[in-house]
Amino acid sequence: MALSPAKRHFQQVTAAQAAEAAGPADTMEGLDAYDQQRAQLLQDQLRLKQVQSTEGKCALKAQLLPAYAPYVQGVLEAGQGAQDEVLITVMLWHIDAGAFAEALPIAEYVLKHSLKMPDRFxxxxxxxxxxxxxxxxxxxxxxxxxxxxxxxxxxxxxxxxxxxxxxxxxxxxxxxxxxxxxxxxxxxxxxxxxxxxxxxxxxxxxxxxxxxxxxxxxxxxxxxxxxxxxxxxxx
Structure with a gap:
């Protein structure tokens, strides 16, 4: 279900505020904006596990990604480089979905702030x-x-x-x-x-x-x- 413009704006603003408050030595964990997105991410990862086809997984990622766009935009606008697994996962999903123009701005932020890949990598x-x-x-x-x-x-x-x-x-x-x-x-x-x-x-x-x-x-x-x-x- 698509987010309303008001909801998108709210998510972007709260993400920006959270990202601005977390320093480079911190993680985004414990901040409401992040924890909400992390909970959604866990649900979506469970959905992806139910799909066996790699092509099918990529197609599903493309469908899921718009819901994370306000959060990502907020972090990219105001983030100070706190560790952020949601942001990294969304970057990877964009690459998998062939949305490279959306992936590269996130990649630039990840590399600029030396964010670490999740332990599974x-x-x-x-x-x-x-x-x-x-x-x-x-x-x-x-x-x-x-x-x-x-x-x-x-x-x-x-x-x-x-x-x-x-x-x-x-x-x-x-x-x-x-x-x-x-x-x-x-x-x-x-x-x-x-x-x-x-x-x-x-x-x-x-x-x-x-x-x-x-x-x-x-x-x-x-x-x-x-x-x-x-x-x-x-x-």
Whole structure:
């Protein structure tokens, strides 16, 4: 059931007040705005456990997420960096649901304040964000679909200083390389092709450097061929 505008406003304001009152060394636990959302989250997690299909779980998350939007907006507006499992879980659900534009502002807050992932995760927040977005992009490319290169570029920007395994960072560079190369249509040459190809080569080279078996070598061969064609015959 959709929240009324008045209810949404109330939840956003109370979340902002709670987040502003909790310092970086605190958690949001014990604050009414947080505890209410945490209780709702536990109910929704039980609903998700009843769904066996991964695709079905993602679809359900997309349906559930709007109810958390006022809380998230309030925390992002006024939060001081208190540990917040609801916020982190909502970020992950946005990624799972393919709502990357909504996930990245939360990711920026999580990384800025060095929030820790829940105990069930062995990876750091930076690793999870980089790897999950990259894997979503690579899955889209494998299925013959497109993926917004701006989302990948923002993910790289946010996670550039984060410590993570080389293979995780390689996935992000591989996805960026594929996304840049996908901007070039061999049948319709464009003035910007060289820029995209150079970007693709840079990211693919970095991916292969970090993880030689990342799967980017065939992409690199295509990019090198297109760059040679773009340069024309040597004088």
């Amino acid at each position: 062995s990876r750091t927040a930076g690793t999870v964000i980089a790897e999950e977005v990259a894997e979503a992009a690579l899955k889209a490319f494998k299925a013959g679909n497109q993926f917004d290169v701006a989302i990948l570029a923002k993910t790289e920007e946010l996670t550039a200083e984060q410590d993570m395994p080389d293979q995780a960072r390689a996935k992000l560079h591989l996805a960026l390389g594929k996304a840049a190369a996908a901007q070039v249509d061999e049948a319709k040459p464009d003035a910007t092709d060289a820029v995209w190809l150079e970007a693709a080569k840079r990211h693919l080279s970095r991916a292969i450097e970090l993880h030689s078996n990342c799967g980017g070598k065939k992409d690199m061969e295509r990019v090198d061929r297109l760059l040679k064609n773009h340069a024309g015959p040597a004088s």
